[in-house]
Amino acid sequence: MLFRSVYLADQRTPPAKVVVKVLAPDWADDPEAVARFEREAERLSEISHSNIVELFDYGHEAGISFIVMEFVDGLLLSDYLDGAGPLAPDQAVPIMAQVLKGTGYAHSRELMLRDIKPENVMLCEHKGRAHFVKMLDFGLAKLVQDQGNITKQNVMGTANYMAPEAIKGGDIDLRVDVYALGVLFYRMLAGKLPFTAESDTAILYKHVNEPPPPLSEHLPEGAEVPDGLLELIHDCLAKNRDDRPNDANAIVERLIDCVPLSMFRLPRADGGPSTGQSITGRITGIHEPQALSDLTASTPPLPPTGSRSPLADAPPPSGSHLPLVEPAPKDRKSTRLNSSHHAHL
Numbered sequence: 001m002l003f004r005s006v007y008l009a010d011q012r013t014p015p016a017k018v019v020v021k022v023l024a025p026d027w028a029d030d031p032e033a034v035a036r037f038e039r040e041a042e043r044l045s046e047i048s049h050s051n052i053v054e055l056f057d058y059g060h061e062a063g064i065s066f067i068v069m070e071f072v073d074g075l076l077l078s079d080y081l082d083g084a085g086p087l088a089p090d091q092a093v094p095i096m097a098q099v100l101k102g103t104g105y106a107h108s109r110e111l112m113l114r115d116i117k118p119e120n121v122m123l124c125e126h127k128g129r130a131h132f133v134k135m136l137d138f139g140l141a142k143l144v145q146d147q148g149n150i151t152k153q154n155v156m157g158t159a160n161y162m163a164p165e166a167i168k169g170g171d172i173d174l175r176v177d178v179y180a181l182g183v184l185f186y187r188m189l190a191g192k193l194p195f196t197a198e199s200d201t202a203i204l205y206k207h208v209n210e211p212p213p214p215l216s217e218h219l220p221e222g223a224e225v226p227d228g229l230l231e232l233i234h235d236c237l238a239k240n241r242d243d244r245p246n247d248a249n250a251i252v253e254r255l256i257d258c259v260p261l262s263m264f265r266l267p268r269a270d271g272g273p274s275t276g277q278s279i280t281g282r283i284t285g286i287h288e289p290q291a292l293s294d295l296t297a298s299t300p301p302l303p304p305t306g307s308r309s310p311l312a313d314a315p316p317p318s319g320s321h322l323p324l325v326e327p328a329p330k331d332r333k334s335t336r337l338n339s340s341h342h343a344h345l
Helices: 031-044 077-084 089-107 175-190 200-209 227-236 248-258 339-344
Strands: 003-011 016-023 055-061 064-070 121-126 129-135
Touching (some): 031 055, 031 064, 089 121, 089 129, 089 248, 175 227, 175 248
Antiparallel strands (some): 055 064, 121 129
16 A cells, blocks of 8 residues: 555645545665655646645655645545446546546646546546546555666555456556546446456456456447447457557547537536535544644554546537536646645645
């Protein structure tokens, strides 16, 4: 586990809630790991996209390596799916498109996320609309052209969403994320994962050796999912990565071609998510605000959790609904917190 604990903290200037993630001790004691952590944190701090949680700062305090991130109120996609079951295409597509926007932004910067799953996607209210996506956990993110080898021999990710080549320990690229996106979209439409078993080992075996059951056979009765979308999801789940789309932006191009533009609309919030659950902080393993110097190795562990998108140029749909697409923000350097604020987080 990369991070030992996650804390909800108060930033004094400007006043705001932030999330502080602390590097696990077995990584923090390794100078090479800390150097790798700092390289990735610096690169991630320059990522700015409306569908990705913002990284404000990173550094060390009292021998502890940490990152400071935007605090997001919302409902985890995993909780939403547990309550809603299979999603109709017009419910699923706006969420899919936003996940692809965020992932595509990272992919255009040669950044693999490596842990795409519904537990790392938050649905929020934004400008009076529901299901605005924030991607939460880039803790396993890795640059394609990375110079370090610290994690090369570790299997990283979540069993249900791991690509065959990652399981087998082969070379990996952006298409491991494409595979995970295929699993996620399959679950959203079918209400179940393509592969299930009693152990992670058995699930990993199926990812490598068994074809996914046809999604069309697991759709709820009456579901009208475009054939092109079914084909796209199965292409993402191809065992051979050469048979998958190259990255999230390639998926976006096909998604636009295979579903009506009217599906790219966010629903009205109407006071909360459609499951009826309240929108409150759903980040697991958060501790009360305290001085960063008090965050020691004795704290309880965090439970396990993780070129421009063509959508940005899509014409807005007609009607009263807010269109999904907003212009992607320009690249900018991270706004770092002053070091004097660290002790007050």
